[in-house]
Amino acid sequence: MSLEILCPSLLAPIPERTGLKFQAPAIERLLARADRLAGSDRDPIEVLLRTAGVDWPAGDAAPSAPVALLGEGVEVESEAIWMHADPIHLRPDRDRLLVYAGPGVAPEPDEAEALVAAFNRHFVEDGVRLIAPSPQRWYLRLPQPPGLRTRPLHQIQGGSMAEHLPRGPESRDWMRLLNETQMLFHAEPVNRQREATGRPLISGIWIWGAGSRPALSGQGPDALIGDHPALSGLARLAARPHRSLKAWQNDPLPTAGRQLVFWDRHWRAWLAHDLEAWTRATSELDAVIERLWNPLRAGRLDAIRLDPCDGAAFRITSRQTRRFWRRRATLPVA
Secondary structure, eight states, X not given: OEEEEEOTTTTOOBOGGGOOOOOOHHHHHHHXXXXXXXXXXXXXXXXXXXXXTBOOOTTSOOOHHHHHHHHTTOOOXXXXXXXEEEXXXXXXXXXXXXXXXXXXXXXXXXXHHHHHHHHHHHTGGGTOEEEEEETTEEEEEESSOOOOBOOOHHHHTTSBSGGGOOBSTTHHHHHHHHHHHHHHHHTSHHHHHHHHTTOOOOOEEEEEEEEOOOOBOSOOOSEEEESSHHHHHHHHXXXXXXXXXXXXXXXXXXXXXXXXXXXXXXXXXXHTTOHHHHHHHHHHHHHHHHHHHHHHHTTSSOEEEEEOSSSEEEEEETGGGGOTTSOOOOOOBO
């Protein structure tokens, strides 16, 4: 029995000027006594998909959209092409437009329904169809692969739109669609109402993660744990058991096989610049690691592998828990 915990942004340095104080003795003990291994230094969603056994051609984007859409409870046909098309807010900043997204921008369900309906009416002859299974996570079905190189929305939040626009042989056609979407949404009554109440406008969509339903290598985990739709989609794709993070916190010891945990609470807090949520995520994970320590020492758990997705991973076994001479590592502060 083993646990692999993907925990992006766990070791992201918190600026000292914030004055943030937190304690994580169980995590620090694990980091100090574990073996340090070569880990992943890529996008967390790419790491998740690779770890779960998803393969895709080198140079192509990770097919995260069809996997996440499965996790939203939508049936995804094997040949269908989907991409993320998440709602965004564009904010002028001198001579550039900054991209914002997430819970603070996301429309209400009725607002999302109105904007999606307007989009589908406008682009009906282009053969694309937009759906919104979640108010802040939208998906676009395409008639064929888009011929684009795109950046995931979570990589560019708060950054300049112009620096991250889609590139590729079909980029001109896609820029037309994105520009028309901005004008279309700007004129929608939904945005006039949001503007009147001081809420950020839904300025358009951000497209990324295109692909079709992927195959699995057969070397994936025996169970998957997490709340992200991509994790839920992987469980459906592999027909493996799936639990939420809350359920795992209450009962973290695996019963059999290899279990993959996508602990994305630090990552979501980091993207939102929410230090309170980041501190809470640290305390919650520390409590889980503390609960697992004695079973690990006793050999009832073979190993824990902790991967913060920043270039190094940490693996600890029963034998290594006895490295008492290694002092506790400290989580980084910038």
